Amino acid sequence: MIKQLQKIYFDPYLFFSLLLLSTLGLFFLFSASNADFSILLKQFFYVVFGLIIMTLVSQPDPDIYRRTSGLFLIFSFLLLGVTYLFGPEINGAQRWVRVGPFSFQSSELLKLAVPIFLANFLFNKKLPIQRKEIFISLLIILSCFFVVFSQPDLGTAIIIACSGFFVLFLSGLSWSFIGGSFVLLILSSPFIWNILLQPFQRQRIATFFNQDIDPFGASWNIIQSKVAIGSGGFFGKGFREGSQTQLNFLPETETDFIFSVIAEEFGFIGVLFLLSIYLFILLRCFYLALNARDRFCRLVIGGITLTFAANLIINLCMVVGLLPVVGMPLPFISKGGSSLISLFFAFGIIISMSTHKKFLPQ
Amino acid sequence: MIFEERQIEKNNFSSRAILLFGIVVLSLTAVLVQVFVLQISGYNDYQLAALKNKNYIVPVQALRGEIFDRDGKALIKNEPTFDLITRPNQIADIDSFLDEIQPVIFLSESDRYQYKKLEQEKAFVNKELVLKKDLSEEEIARFNVRGFNFQNAFIAKRYRRMSEYPNIFSHVLGYTSRTEDEFKSMPEIPRSNWRDAELVYAHGLIKGRTGLEEIYEDHLSGSHGKRVYEINSRGKLVQSISLTKPLQGSDLYTNLDIEAQKSAAKFLGNRRGAVVAIDLDSGGINVLYSSPTYSINQLSNGMNEDDFQTLVNNSDKPFFNRALQGRYPPASTIKPAIGMYGLSNNIVNWDFEIKDPGFFTLPETGRVFRGWRRGGHGKVNMHKAFLVSSNTYFYSLAYQADIEELSNHLFSLGFGQKVCFDCYDEDQALVPTPEWKYSVMNAGWVKGDTVNLGIGQGYLLATPMQLANYASLIAKKGRFIEPSIVRLENKTKPLKIWEDDRFDDSDWIKMHQALLGVIESDFGTARSIRDLKEFQVAGKSGTAELVSLDSKEAYQEVRTSELLRDHSIIIAFGPMPNPRYAVSVVIENGESGGAVAGPVAIEVLKSLIND
Numbered sequence: 001m002i003k004q005l006q007k008i009y010f011d012p013y014l015f016f017s018l019l020l021l022s023t024l025g026l027f028f029l030f031s032a033s034n035a036d037f038s039i040l041l042k043q044f045f046y047v048v049f050g051l052i053i054m055t056l057v058s059q060p061d062p063d064i065y066r067r068t069s070g071l072f073l074i075f076s077f078l079l080l081g082v083t084y085l086f087g088p089e090i091n092g093a094q095r096w097v098r099v100g101p102f103s104f105q106s107s108e109l110l111k112l113a114v115p116i117f118l119a120n121f122l123f124n125k126k127l128p129i130q131r132k133e134i135f136i137s138l139l140i141i142l143s144c145f146f147v148v149f150s151q152p153d154l155g156t157a158i159i160i161a162c163s164g165f166f167v168l169f170l171s172g173l174s175w176s177f178i179g180g181s182f183v184l185l186i187l188s189s190p191f192i193w194n195i196l197l198q199p200f201q202r203q204r205i206a207t208f209f210n211q212d213i214d215p216f217g218a219s220w221n222i223i224q225s226k227v228a229i230g231s232g233g234f235f236g237k238g239f240r241e242g243s244q245t246q247l248n249f250l251p252e253t254e255t256d257f258i259f260s261v262i263a264e265e266f267g268f269i270g271v272l273f274l275l276s277i278y279l280f281i282l283l284r285c286f287y288l289a290l291n292a293r294d295r296f297c298r299l300v301i302g303g304i305t306l307t308f309a310a311n312l313i314i315n316l317c318m319v320v321g322l323l324p325v326v327g328m329p330l331p332f333i334s335k336g337g338s339s340l341i342s343l344f345f346a347f348g349i350i351i352s353m354s355t356h357k358k359f360l361p362q
Numbered sequence: 363m364i365f366e367e368r369q370i371e372k373n374n375f376s377s378r379a380i381l382l383f384g385i386v387v388l389s390l391t392a393v394l395v396q397v398f399v400l401q402i403s404g405y406n407d408y409q410l411a412a413l414k415n416k417n418y419i420v421p422v423q424a425l426r427g428e429i430f431d432r433d434g435k436a437l438i439k440n441e442p443t444f445d446l447i448t449r450p451n452q453i454a455d456i457d458s459f460l461d462e463i464q465p466v467i468f469l470s471e472s473d474r475y476q477y478k479k480l481e482q483e484k485a486f487v488n489k490e491l492v493l494k495k496d497l498s499e500e501e502i503a504r505f506n507v508r509g510f511n512f513q514n515a516f517i518a519k520r521y522r523r524m525s526e527y528p529n530i531f532s533h534v535l536g537y538t539s540r541t542e543d544e545f546k547s548m549p550e551i552p553r554s555n556w557r558d559a560e561l562v563y564a565h566g567l568i569k570g571r572t573g574l575e576e577i578y579e580d581h582l583s584g585s586h587g588k589r590v591y592e593i594n595s596r597g598k599l600v601q602s603i604s605l606t607k608p609l610q611g612s613d614l615y616t617n618l619d620i621e622a623q624k625s626a627a628k629f630l631g632n633r634r635g636a637v638v639a640i641d642l643d644s645g646g647i648n649v650l651y652s653s654p655t656y657s658i659n660q661l662s663n664g665m666n667e668d669d670f671q672t673l674v675n676n677s678d679k680p681f682f683n684r685a686l687q688g689r690y691p692p693a694s695t696i697k698p699a700i701g702m703y704g705l706s707n708n709i710v711n712w713d714f715e716i717k718d719p720g721f722f723t724l725p726e727t728g729r730v731f732r733g734w735r736r737g738g739h740g741k742v743n744m745h746k747a748f749l750v751s752s753n754t755y756f757y758s759l760a761y762q763a764d765i766e767e768l769s770n771h772l773f774s775l776g777f778g779q780k781v782c783f784d785c786y787d788e789d790q791a792l793v794p795t796p797e798w799k800y801s802v803m804n805a806g807w808v809k810g811d812t813v814n815l816g817i818g819q820g821y822l823l824a825t826p827m828q829l830a831n832y833a834s835l836i837a838k839k840g841r842f843i844e845p846s847i848v849r850l851e852n853k854t855k856p857l858k859i860w861e862d863d864r865f866d867d868s869d870w871i872k873m874h875q876a877l878l879g880v881i882e883s884d885f886g887t888a889r890s891i892r893d894l895k896e897f898q899v900a901g902k903s904g905t906a907e908l909v910s911l912d913s914k915e916a917y918q919e920v921r922t923s924e925l926l927r928d929h930s931i932i933i934a935f936g937p938m939p940n941p942r943y944a945v946s947v948v949i950e951n952g953e954s955g956g957a958v959a960g961p962v963a964i965e966v967l968k969s970l971i972n973d
Contacts, residue, residue, distance in 0.1 A: 170378050172371070227415065230400040230408025243416040248595040268401045275390060286383050290376055295368075302379050309386045316393040320400065 009058045009355040013284045014347060018054070018332065021277050022047045022340070025333035031240050032253040032261040032335075039254065039335060046337040050344030057348025061356050065349060066296055069113070069120040073140075076109035080147055083107075093151050105338035107148045107156045111163055112346055114144055115303035118167040123296040128174050137168055152198060155328035158314070163307040170302045171295075201326075208324035221251045225319050229263040236267030254335040256327060259319045282309055288354040297353040304346045418599070420558040421545040422587035423567070424608035425521060429535060429574060429582075431618045432648065432849075437531055438575075438658075441524040443496045445564050446505065449514040450481045450491050463515065466508055467494055467501045495564045495664075496522070520564035527620065528659035530627040533683040534618065534650040534847060536573020536786060537661040540566055545586060560589065562608075565663050573786045574614060574847060584611030615849045617646025625969040626651040629962040635930075635949035636684035638830035639966050642935070642942055645834070645843030645855060647782070649945070649966055650827075652684040686782070687789040689823040690948050693904030694751045694887075694955065695933045696818030698836055698873060701744055703771045704759045705869055706862040710744060712872055718742045722757035724810055731757050731813055734905075748876035748902065751887045753817050760816025765807055768815065769795045774860060777824055781831040783846035783855070791828060794821035819907060829933050829946035835860055836877070837900075837935035837944045839870040874900055878938050881960075888932065888956030894964045897971060900941070901934030901963065903955030927951040930958035936967050943970045 026044055033039045065072075079097060083106045087094040096103045118137055125133055141164035149157035169178070193202065203218045211219040228244035237243070242264035244250045253261050263271050285305035292298040308331060315330045317323040329339050400408060429438040446467055453459045460474055477493055497505070497517065505517060523538050525531060544567035545556055559567070569583070570576040587608030592600045619639075626637035630653045639649035656673050673680055682688070704710040720738030722731045733739075733753040739746065747755035760768070773779065778793030792798070796807035799821070814820030824832075827845070834842045840860035877900035880886040888903045906929040921927055930952030935944040945963045952958040 166382070169382070170375055172374055172378075224415075226400055227408050227411045229397060230404045231412035232401055233405045233409065234402060243592075244412055247416050247592065247600065249412075249415045263397060263401065268397065271394070271397050271401075275394060279387070279390060282383070282386060286379060289379055295371060295375070298372075298375050298379075302375070302382075306382055306386070313386065313389045313393070317389070320393055320396040322392065322396055 008055070009352060010055070011058075011284075011288075011351045011355060014281065014351060015051075015054075017277055017281050017284070018344070018347060019051065021281070021332045022050070024274070024277075027239070028258055028262050028333055029254060029335055031242070031265060032245060032258050034246060035240065042337070043335060043340075046340045049337075050341050053341060054344040054348040054351070057345055058351035058355065060352060062297055062300075062349070062353040065116055065300070065352070066120050069117045072109075073113040073117040076106070076113040077144070077147075079106040079109060084147070084151075093153060095151050095153055095156075102337075105156075105336075107151070107153060107160065108338045108342035110144050110148065110160045111156070111307060111342060112304070112349070114141065114160055115163040115167045115307065116300055116349070118164055119171070119296050119299035119303060122167065122171040123294070123299055125171075128172050129168075134168070134173065134177065137164065141165065141168075149196075153327065154201060155314070155326045158326070159307060159311055159328070162310045163303055166306040166310075167299050167303040170299055170306075204326070205324045208321075221257070221325055222319075222321055224249045224251065225257050225260040226321055228257075228260040229320060232264040232267045232270075234268045236263070236265050236270055239265055241265060255329050256315065256325075256334065257319050258334050259316060259330050262333075278312055285350060288350060292353060293357055301350050301353055304350055308343070308346070415595075416592050417603070418555065418558075418591040418593040418597075419551045419588050420555050420560060420591065421548060421551055422560045422589055422605070422608045423544070423562045424584035424586045425562055425610040426523070426538070426568075426570075426584065427582040427611035427613040429614045429616060431616060431620050432646070433620075434615070435620060437527065437616070437618065437620075438523060438525045438535055440521040442519050443522050443564055444502055444517050445492050445520045446494045446497055446501075447490045447516055447518050448493045452514045456481060459512075459514075463493070463512060466504050466512075467497060469494065492520075492564065495520075521562050522564055522659075523568070523662040524659050527623070528657040529655045530623050530651065531618070532573075532655045532658045533652045533685065534573055534647075535658060536575035536577075537571055537658040538565075538568040538575050539571045539662065540664075541569035542567070544569055548586060548588060551588060568662070574616070574784070577784050577786050578614055578848065582611040582614060585609045615851075616847050617641060617644065617648055617849055618650070618847065619648040619970060619973065621973060622649045622966050622969045623651055625965045626962065627653070627655075629965045630947075630949065633949050633952060634678055634684065635947065635952065635959075635962075636688055636826040637945065637947050637962060637966055638685050638826045639943055639945040639970060640830050640834045640845050641970075642834055642838055642842065642944055644849070645783075645845050646849060647830075647845050647847045648943065648970055650685050650785075650847065652682070652686075652688075654678050654680045656680045683787070684948065684950075685826045686785050686787065688825055688948060688950075689789060689791045690825070690929050690931065690950075691820070691822060691906040692777075692818040692824045692829060693906040693929075693931055694753075694818060695829060695832075695902045695904040695931050695946075696815075696822065696824075697748060697751065697756050698877065698902055699772060699775050699777075699832070700756050700759055700763075700768075700816050701748065701873070702775075702862075702865060702869075703763060703768055704744070706771075706865040707763075707767065708864060709762045710759055712744050712869075715741050715743045716755055716758055718752050718754040720754065722754045722761070722813065724761070724813060726809055729810055731810075745872065745876045745879070746885075749879045749883055749885045749887070751880075751903075756816040757813050758816075760813050761809065763812055763816075765796060765812050765815075768812065769793050772822070775835060776828055776831045777822070781845060782827055783844050784848055785827065788827060789825055791825050792821065792823040818904060826946045826948045829931070829948070830944055833901075833933035833935050833944035833946055836873065836933075837941040839867070839874075874938070877902055881934070881956075882938075888960050890957050891960035891964050894961060895968055897937035897967075898939075899934050899936035899964065899967060900938050901932055901936075901960075903960060904931040905929070905953065905955045906931055908951075924951050928953050930955045932956065932959040932963050934960075934963045934967065937971055943967055 026040060029043055030040045083094055083097045087096050095105050097106045122129060141161055145157045145161045148160055207213050207218045211223055213219060215223055224244060228250045242261060244264050245253050245261045250257055250260055262274060289298055289301040289305060292301050311331050315328045318325055329336055331343055425440050428436055431437050456478060473494060480491055502517060545551060570579040587606045589605045590603045592603050594600055622639060626649050633653060635653050637649050637651045641648050718738035720733045720736055738754060739750045739752050742752045742755045772793045779790050780788045782788050799805060799807050811820055815822055831845055841857055843855050844858055878898060881888045881892055881899050881901050888901060908926050930949040932955050933946045935941040945966050947959040947963045949959050
């Protein structure tokens with residue numbers, strides 16, 4: 001029995017910290033949803049399902065992900081196309097694809113498919129990577145970005161782009177190229193502002209710089225979020241006692257602004273504890289990335305970890321008022337099955353890549 | 363790849379990964395710092411902002427204090443009434459609601475119109491709107507039987523500010539009216555919340571406007587309470603968290619005397635005039651009456667526009683408080699003051715005599731100042747001058763006066779200034795001086811002006827309040843108390859003292875004897891009122907001329923216009939020899955002072971003394 005268990009590929013650090021994080025998430029969500037048991041039950045199901053998926057995904061040898069990475073990308077891209085053509089429109093955006101009783105946010109798959117494909121594409125190339133390879137990589141990243149961006153879903157589009165760029169960067173993109181594209185980005189910012197951004201996105205950025213513009217309209221969310229966090233104080237107001245949350249002054253409590261709920265009800269102490277768990281997970285992943293068995297695994301673990309970090313940091317910065325408002329959930333805590341399951345999936349891959357050892361140099 | 367290349371690649375990866383990891387840690391630190399700034403440094407501000415979000419404070423109106431007379435009988439009470447109150451925001455169709463409820467409680471067209479107008483004007487959040495005030499017992503009974511049909515209407519107890527004597531005390535008590543700033547004393551409650559106030563008065567937010575209601579507003583109004591509700595982001599009330607109960611305002615105990623005030627009203631009748639009576643022991647004002655009057659009950663509880671306009675346009679000016687604001691020439695009632703001046707300035711003494719031919723000729727210009735009796739009074743000393751009211755005597759006395767000194771003397775007796783401690787909008791009337799005449803009339807003071815002052819005509823003007831104050835000064839021989847309407851607990855007012863080295867006790871005794879003679883002797887000008895009473899009264903009557911005329915024949919012509927007839931005035935105090943009350947009466951265009959104003963003064967004194 002014990003021997004059989006030993007054959008299971010398993011990382012206790014990641015497993016238990018993620019279990020802790022998602023269990024805490026259930027409590028937070030319960031409070032954030034005004035004690036809605038049906039939401040809690042659904043999320044509980046997703047957590048259990050996610051943990052099973054993570055364990056299953058970590059069993060096969062990472063080689064299989066490398067070999068199927070092309071297929072995975074194409075499949076994800078097709079699914080996105082299906083969403084675009086047939087997906088229901090919810091709140092003015094087409095993001096969901098329905099499979100029987102389940103609906104799934106198809107763009108979530110790209111967060112994984114893009115970094116794995118790029119890692120596979122780049123891992124055996126000569127250093128420094130050549131222009132042709134950069135061009136192909138950029139083409140893939142940008143096309144994925146724009147398809148998701150046009151749903152419209154800026155938050156996920158940014159994360160997908162990040163996931164690609166992180167792999168590119170880690171695989172040795174030259175500094176001059178990075179500098180050059182940065183200049184290009186700044187030069188093209190008027191174009192981005194005027195043509196790419198939707199009016200509501202422009203307004204969000206405008207209100208980020210001046211919250212007095214429209215305190216009861218565009219700035220409402222961020223103002224109320226700050227009030228919720230600030231009024232939590234050091235110890236917080238207590239579980240289910242946050243007036244900003246419970247009386248609905250805080251918007252989107254179950255999704256984007258759930259961090260404000262935590263900060264209001266559990267205070268600075270609670271925030272410190274939560275961030276420690278995240279930091280622990282990130283540290284563990286970086287350790288695994290640095291000690292991965294080969295270049296492909298390094299790139300994938302590094303890429304996924306940084307994508308996860310970017311997701312976390314953008315959400316945190318947004319709700320505390322350091323970045324303009326952009327739709328992005330707090331990983332492992334916000335309500336939503338797609339995000340949760342794809343996160344567990346991603347960590348399954350990390351565990352798979354870090355637990356399967358190869359003793360012969362490639 | 364060869365081994366070295368792999369090693370380079372790995373090192374390259376490691377350094378870049380560490381760089382990015384550093385950025386991640388930095389970002390998380392930035393977030394933590396920001397959370398610290400919000401939660402620790404900004405805690406107080408955000409805590410307040412969160413409370414402001416969720417707490418919705420509404421004022422809870424306090425009942426005003428009540429007002430009582432000197433015997434503890436209520437002059438103004440908070441009287442409960444039953445009103446039909448609706449929740450308009452929960453009624454889908456106002457018109458059909460009104461149609462349905464119409465048979466239960468009687469609603470006039472204007473009630474309906476008024477209700478619908480208010481309903482549209484105000485977006486009541488949670489709110490209540492009075493459909494009908496002061497339901498009759500029958501209406502209450504009918505509603506109680508059929509009220510289950512009307513989920514959004516209910517009967518509630520509301521108060522009205524009511525007086526049992528709404529007309530006779532109107533000027534002194536004053537009225538309340540709707541206000542916009544009732545809850546200003548609670549700055550923590552935003553003005554926009556006032557519409558959700560819990561009201562106790564049917565008339566809504568009220569405030570004293572005139573009379574004692576205004577003067578003692580702070581004393582009467584009490585302190586309002588507040589109720590804190592928790593609301594959600596849509597402004598919907600979740601629950602009531604706390605209630606600070608309102609504190610009813612303090613009651614006012616006045617010196618007013620209902621019976622005496624009734625006498626004043628009864629004997630003035632529908633004539634224009636005023637009566638003021640003062641209790642000499644306390645300085646308390648027992649009577650403060652101005653005629654004609656109006657109903658404070660109507661004014662305080664919502665008067666319809668037509669009735670209000672009728673009052674405003676009434677040529678007798680019922681809103682005008684003649685007792686405090688009416689400016690009248692004091693006429694012969696000023697003579698005691700002139701006599702006091704003559705005695706204390708050694709111009710005359712009690713034995714000094716003149717011959718009164720019925721007129722006085724001003725030496726400088728030859729202008730003739732007439733007495734009231736053709737042929738005069740023969741030999742006149744001061745005592746007789748008071749009794750027969752010799753104009754010539756006081757003309758010649760005033761002729762020798764220095765106008766500056768005389769003006770100061772009149773000021774010292776309370777003329778030309780406010781004399782009442784707690785009267786609403788008291789007028790200071792006028793003591794003329796050369797500077798005043800120069801600045802107002804752009805003309806110099808002439809001797810004739812001083813001579814006219816000697817009989818209280820010309821520029822000198824006094825209010826009935828000032829005359830009563832002056833009467834109490836004389837009655838108390840210069841040691842009197844400032845008049846006041848309200849008896850304030852633990853507050854004894856200091857004695858006011860008028861004194862002069864050359865006007866001693868014997869002068870006061872002689873003065874009292876002379877003024878007693880005005881009414882009680884066979885020669886007194888006011889002897890016609892002698893037999894109206896059982897006690898003795900001292901006083902001085904006056905007839906204020908509104909037009910200056912040289913002959914009685916000319917006055918007969920003037921009489922045909924009522925508003926040009928002389929004012930009838932009297933000041934009196936009694937019972938002698940130890941007076942307890944002083945009174946002043948002015949009857950506009952009433953003519954002969956003693957015969958017209960006199961009986962009113964006597965009746966008021968009677969009801970005070972016989973009480």
